[in-house]
Amino acid sequence: MATKTTVPAVEGLFTVVDGHAHLIGGKIPGRESYFFPKHLAGADPAVGPTELEEVRLSRRGTIWSFSNSEYPPPPPFVPRTDPYEPITIAAVELATEKMVILGQVADGWTVHDLEVGMEVELIVDTLYEDDEHVYTVWKWRPTGDAPSEEN
Amino acid sequence: MEDIAILGVGMHPWGKWGRNFVEYGTKAATDALADAEVDWRDVGFVSGALTVRCGYPGYVAGSTFANALGFTGAQVASSYAACASGATALNVARGQILSGACDVALVVGADTTPKGFLAPNEGKRPDDTDWLRFHLVGATNPVYFALAAQRRMALYGATQEDFAAVKVKNSRHGVHNANARYTKEYDLDDIANSPTVSHPLRLLEICATSDGGAALVVSSMEFARAHGVSDPVRVKGISLVTPSYPDTMLDLPYLATDSAAAVPPAELTFKESIGARVYAEAGMGPDDVDVAEVYDLSSALELDWYEQLGFCPKGDAEKLLRDGVTAIGGRLPVNPSGGLGAFGEAVPAQAIAQVCELTWQLRGQAGARQVDGARVGVTANQGLFGHGSSVLVAR
Structure with a gap:
């Protein structure tokens, strides 16, 4: 069986450098105003539309809020498993950028394992697969001990 | 801003009828015209709130409804602002009336x-x-x-039971509304036994999507007087503000705030600014409000609105609910119609339906769900991509 090629589900939103995952954001040159995704997150009206620097956003933050989807979301979401297993989702606050960014939570973590204020870090993991490709996305993973199986 | 008069209101009952949206809008418009005792041929402007789910006739809803009623040469526009579409259509009509371009306008939305x-x-x-939020995160509206x-739970100690109590309250209101889709009275056990959709919210606490239609006939105050209506319900304020940068509350459909x-957050959050604008335009404040219709897309979001509309300080919404203030019979009933919990959302009709309910309340025509002595009412709603609205009406 041929090896599947791993590709980002959408290009240009995240990167892995030296084994560390980062979201790719935009930043106004000379100003601490950050945007994610770089080209789809509006503008600072004091500056207006402008060419943004591409920056790697902080790879650690704290959970601002969290939830899950007990039912499979509709397309364009592609369930990774059949039958569908509920996905956990967190909105994470980055201290330096002073912004909140949404993402799925790493496998094995449910809403019962999470708390507002918990520290998480960014990873890149499988979103879904087809016959030729593994499609990847960013996810948030708590930095503390993995949840026990009884959960 | 000068007032305009609400001469007539009409609705097609909410449900999952599966018929052509034009039928719902036409029924609502016909009822509103009859309620106003205005001949359709005297309407100078048709303001449609459009739907993106019903093909081209939906995109040009103003014209579609005008055609269904019989083309008369009236001017027409169709507006889209997600869930705020109905308030936008009302605002367009107000602009036409106050500029003198027309005396009387029909505002109509259906889905x-x-x-x-x-x-x-x-x-x-x-x-x-x-598209990205669905594909990459699976972040549905719920x-x-x-x-x-x-x-809310983390900041203010709200509980799932508090959220359920909102649904229980609104279901008690909705029982008395013939236009509502769900007229069953629920108790806390019913909510606790309904399946979780997105933790901590359960199926019964998340608004469904519905078919429905709503319409308003609005006019200049001068036209209303000449028409023999000396004390109409008046539109005192309409707010359709965009957020102010930096907006630090994560809201759909964005992946990030x-x-x-570099810039501290504005003094008011986006949703607080929606209410602030409508109060400023009306020259009134939260203390003047007797009744409110707010967007309970979820039970918990209704609690947020109590604070965002200034009915109580941040963190006190649960107390307002528990004290019965926001139930019919309380000091400031919220969602006497039953709200979205009883209706489900028919996007372009919903903001118009909120104004219909307040008009019935201010006229004393709300029957078993009447808020005694209501003179001032406010609506609030939210939609995707920086849309939200509030309408303040008074007698």
Whole structure:
């Protein structure tokens, strides 16, 4: 069986450098105003539309809020498993950028394992697969001990 | 801003009828015209709130409804602002009336909705955050509602039972509304036994998508007087503000908030600014309000609105609810219609339906769900991509 090629589900939103995952954001040159995704997150009206620097956003933050989807979301979401297993989702606050960014939570973590204020870090993991490709996305993973199986 | 008069209101009952949206809008418009005792041929302007789910006739809803009523040469416009579309259509009509372009206008919105989650348009569109949030995160609308609910629990100690109590209250109101889709009275056990959709919210606490239609006949105050209506319900304020940068509350359909690293957040959050604007335009404040219709896309979001509209300080909404203040019979009933919990959402009709309910309340025509002595009412709603609205009406 041929090896599947791993590709980002959408290009240009995240990167892995030296084994560390980062979201790719935009930043106004000379100003601490950050945007994610770089080209789809509006503008600072004091500056207006402008060419943004591409920056790697902080790879650690704290959970601002969290939830899950007990039912499979509709397309364009592609369930990774059949039958569908509920996905956990967190909105994470980055201290330096002073912004909140949404993402799925790493496998094995449910809403019962999470708390507002918990520290998480960014990873890149499988979103879904087809016959030729593994499609990847960013996810948030708590930095503390993995949840026990009884959960 | 000068007032305009609400001469007539009409609705097609909410449900999952599966028929052409034009039928619902035409029925609502016909009822509103009859309620106003205005001949359709005297309407100078038709302001449609459009639907993106019913093909081209939906995109040009103003014209579609005008055609269904019989073309008369009236001027026409169709507006889209997600859930705020109905308030936008009312605002366009107000502009036409106050500029003198017409004396009387018809505002109408209706929708036929698919079952289940609202989803983005088809096709691969990675330049659309509405597409990205579904594809990359699986963040449905209820996920965003749940994030806000969980945040309330963490910040203010709200409980799932508090959220359920909102649904129980609104179901008690909706029982008395013939236009509502769900007229069953629920108790806390019913909510606790309904399946979780997005933790901590349960199925019965998340608004469904519905078919329905609503319409208003509005006019200049001068036309109303000449028409023999000396004390109409008046539109005192309409707010359709955009957020102010940096908006630091995560809201659908975005993947991230703005960054507050260079510029501190504005004094008011986006939803607080929606209410602030409508009060400023009306020359009134939260203390003047007797009754409110707010967007309970989830039970928990209704609690947020109590604070965002200034009915209580942040963190006190649960107390307002528990004390019965926001139930019919309380000091400031919220969602006497039953709210979205009893209606489900028919997007372009919903903001208009809120104004219909307040008009019935201010006229004393709300029957078993009447708020005694209501003179001032306010609506609030929210939609995707920086849309939200509030309308303040008074007698």
